[in-house]
Amino acid sequence: MMRTHTCGELRSGDIGKDVTIAGWIRFSRDHGGVLFFDVADTYGITQAVYDPESITADGYAELGDILKTFSRESVIKVIGTVRNRVPGTEDGRNPTGEVEVLIKTAELLNSSKPLPFEVAEQKGSMLPSEDLRLKYRYLDLRRHVMAENLRFRHRVVTSLRTALNSRGFTEIETPMLVRSTPEGARDFIVPSRSSPGDFYALPQSPQMYKQMLMVGGMDRYFQLARCFRDEDSRSDRQPEFTQIDMEMSFVDVSDIQETIEFMLSEMWKNVYGEELKTPFPRVSFYDAMHKYGTDAPDIRYGLELHDVTEIVRNANYEIFKRILSKNGKVECVNVKAEYTKGGSEEGGVGRNEVDRLIEWAKSQGMGGLTWMRMTPEGLQSNIVKYFPDEVKDALVAEMDAKEGDLLLYLAGSEIAALKAGGELRRKLAADLGLLEGKPHQFVWLVDCPLFQRDSATGQIEAFHHMFVCPENMDLSGEITDIKGLSYDLVLDGSEIGSGSMRCHDPEVQHKILEMIGMSEEKIQDEFGFFLEALSFGAPPHGGIALGVDRLISLLLGCESIRDVIAFPKNKKFQSLVDGAPASVEEEKLSELQLLSLAGEDFDDSDFEE
RNA sequence: GCCCUGGUAGUGUAGCGGCCUAUCAUGAAGCCCUGUCGAGGCUUCGACUCGGGUUCAAAUCCCGACCAGGGCGCCA
Numbered sequence: 001m002m003r004t005h006t007c008g009e010l011r012s013g014d015i016g017k018d019v020t021i022a023g024w025i026r027f028s029r030d031h032g033g034v035l036f037f038d039v040a041d042t043y044g045i046t047q048a049v050y051d052p053e054s055i056t057a058d059g060y061a062e063l064g065d066i067l068k069t070f071s072r073e074s075v076i077k078v079i080g081t082v083r084n085r086v087p088g089t090e091d092g093r094n095p096t097g098e099v100e101v102l103i104k105t106a107e108l109l110n111s112s113k114p115l116p117f118e119v120a121e122q123k124g125s126m127l128p129s130e131d132l133r134l135k136y137r138y139l140d141l142r143r144h145v146m147a148e149n150l151r152f153r154h155r156v157v158t159s160l161r162t163a164l165n166s167r168g169f170t171e172i173e174t175p176m177l178v179r180s181t182p183e184g185a186r187d188f189i190v191p192s193r194s195s196p197g198d199f200y201a202l203p204q205s206p207q208m209y210k211q212m213l214m215v216g217g218m219d220r221y222f223q224l225a226r227c228f229r230d231e232d233s234r235s236d237r238q239p240e241f242t243q244i245d246m247e248m249s250f251v252d253v254s255d256i257q258e259t260i261e262f263m264l265s266e267m268w269k270n271v272y273g274e275e276l277k278t279p280f281p282r283v284s285f286y287d288a289m290h291k292y293g294t295d296a297p298d299i300r301y302g303l304e305l306h307d308v309t310e311i312v313r314n315a316n317y318e319i320f321k322r323i324l325s326k327n328g329k330v331e332c333v334n335v336k337a338e339y340t341k342g343g344s345e346e347g348g349v350g351r352n353e354v355d356r357l358i359e360w361a362k363s364q365g366m367g368g369l370t371w372m373r374m375t376p377e378g379l380q381s382n383i384v385k386y387f388p389d390e391v392k393d394a395l396v397a398e399m400d401a402k403e404g405d406l407l408l409y410l411a412g413s414e415i416a417a418l419k420a421g422g423e424l425r426r427k428l429a430a431d432l433g434l435l436e437g438k439p440h441q442f443v444w445l446v447d448c449p450l451f452q453r454d455s456a457t458g459q460i461e462a463f464h465h466m467f468v469c470p471e472n473m474d475l476s477g478e479i480t481d482i483k484g485l486s487y488d489l490v491l492d493g494s495e496i497g498s499g500s501m502r503c504h505d506p507e508v509q510h511k512i513l514e515m516i517g518m519s520e521e522k523i524q525d526e527f528g529f530f531l532e533a534l535s536f537g538a539p540p541h542g543g544i545a546l547g548v549d550r551l552i553s554l555l556l557g558c559e560s561i562r563d564v565i566a567f568p569k570n571k572k573f574q575s576l577v578d579g580a581p582a583s584v585e586e587e588k589l590s591e592l593q594l595l596s597l598a599g600e601d602f603d604d605s606d607f608e609e
Numbered sequence: 610g611c612c613c614u615g616g617u618a619g620u621g622u623a624g625c626g627g628c629c630u631a632u633c634a635u636g637a638a639g640c641c642c643u644g645u646c647g648a649g650g651c652u653u654c655g656a657c658u659c660g661g662g663u664u665c666a667a668a669u670c671c672c673g674a675c676c677a678g679g680g681c682g683c684c685a
Contacts, residue, residue: 026647027646029645029648029649031642031643031644031645031648031649032642033642033643034643034645036645038646047645047646049644052643072636085644085646086644086645091645093646094646097646114636114637115619116619116620117619117620118620118621118635121647126634126635128619128621129616129620129677129678131677131678132619132620181685182685183685184684185684185685204685205685229684231683231684232682232683232684235678235679237684365681466685467685468685571678
């Protein structure tokens with residue numbers, strides 16, 4: 001047995017025991033005679049002490065000389081006796097701080113070179129640049145917070161699995177080498193050696209497989225599914241990511257929502273020991289866009305948007321008149337007095353702060369931002385003179401303006417004004433600290449349209465994806481008015497999941513593929529197998545997929561999902577720890593009958609325009 | 610494809626035309642010290658991303674490249 005205890009478990013109750021511990025030398029302190037070693041593993045830190053006053057056996061002096069040569073982060077095994085520390089020198093910050101291990105013998109298991117950055121908890125937390133952390137990810141994981149993040153992730157995922165298991169779900173793996181399909185994100189492509197010139201794709205999601213599992217009668221499926229999308233990175237997007245993917249047969253929307261609420265509340269109990277309030281609030285897509293300016297609303301604070309277009313139509317304010325003449329909209333946010341501190345400059349929204357918001361609005365692509373402050377004399381600002389009294393009265397009534405409130409207006413095209421309004425809400429909430437101490441809030445986003453028009457081409461496309469079941473089967477009429485039986489799960493203003501009832505009727509599925517502009521030939525070529533599957537008695541079914549990385553990083557308050565992934569890619573999709581992607585030997589390319597990019601004759605100037 | 614921010618010893622930073630032979634901390638190497646614990650003391654080591662330009666003078670200003678991050682587009 002290499003160790004009897006981890007570095008996190010010895011307590012005063014263990015005093016007198018002969019123990020063996022092993023770990024990394026996180027710190028060592030040489031006092032000229034007595035030596036201290038903080039032996040660390042992922043469970044904790046235990047102090048080991050070399051004490052020539054306590055042990056005078058032959059050879060102990062030589063042991064001291066050897067111990068002095070051990071470098072930091074070297075791995076050692078210590079055999080010794082647990083004893084309490086000299087009274088007054090206990091370390092209250094450390095659970096093992098009452099005791100220490102008196103070293104009888106010690107063995108160097110492996111030495112360590114000086115690390116490229118500090119792994120130990122440091123003054124002023126000197127976190128190195130992220131590319132260095134990613135290159136030496138295995139060292140970054142020695143840092144306590146990183147290890148805790150991964151363990152938290154494990155606890156969450158285990159709880160989710162247990163909850164689904166208790167509801168009769170079967171965990172089933174679907175293929176990683178799949179057929180590339182049109183629409184959606186760019187695929188990662190894998191060349192086939194046995195079918196030269198053909199390619200697999202890595203799955204963007206197991207969507208059609210899980211639906212075929214329902215056709216196969218599996219009834220309730222889930223999977224922790226790795227998904228791949230070759231689209232540009234963000235702080236909450238990685239080229240490969242994990243979803244908890246599920247599908248259920250013979251259910252309706254509320255069954256699926258209830259299942260998710262159950263699963264998450266079970267997880268909440270396990271992880272936080274608290275009840276999660278269910279059911280989650282439902283917000284319609286329309287309300288989300290018009291009150292919160294986003295399809296992923298954060299309802300933990302107010303600052304709702306109000307459409308005041310019709311009210312300000314009668315003002316003589318040139319900027320608004322110009323925008324309204326082009327069918328624009330004016331959105332207004334009331335920053336309540338308690339947030340603005342009545343316009344005082346300290347921590348509130350004073351005149352300087354308003355100027356900064358105007359600059360910020362310009363950076364968001366808006367022309368600017370108009371403001372008015374409510375005073376005992378009514379609305380005041382540099383431009384109220386253009387607003388007749390009845391307009392001002394209507395604004396005060398619509399916005400429920402009280403003394404000290406600050407009204408902010410964004411004007412532009414409807415989508416621009418709403419989007420900027422949504423961003424303004426986020427910015428104000430962050431700047432004013434409105435989220436401090438607020439508990440997490442899940443929201444269902446419902447009543448989404450089935451289709452939308454591409455803003456550039458005008459082409460009809462699926463709002464979520466092409467497998468969403470329409471709310472009713474009448475697909476005539478204005479196409480963007482058709483609703484889908486879909487539901488997005490939003491946590492604290494971030495989308496973490498998207499689900500729907502699916503088209504189990506092959507005719508409905510076929511019709512939708514047509515409506516998004518696919519030719520019959522393409523439908524048969526790309527989706528023929530799937531339509532055929534639906535034609536053999538596909539049960540009514542639906543499901544959802546939740547982004548595990550996002551969920552975990554939101555719960556932990558991480559700035560990036562990279563902090564909850566053991567070996568993430570950087571912004572350019574490189575794996576810094578092993579240097580992927582990398583060139584491969586010409587022989588391998590040749591086997592795959594791919595154009596040799598490694599050949600000596602290859603001249604890439606041929607490919608320049 | 611576009612926009613923004615940043616690149617100074619191993620690490621994190623200060624400096625932002627001449628006070629720079631570049632600050633501080635940490636680290637590493639060496640020495641001292643028998644109760645520290647993110648020990649302490651002393652000594653030493655170690656850096657301006659690259660290429661142009663402006664200037665009497667560039668870490669500092671300008672241009673370009675490269676690298677990193679954030680965002681827009683994109684992400685069924």
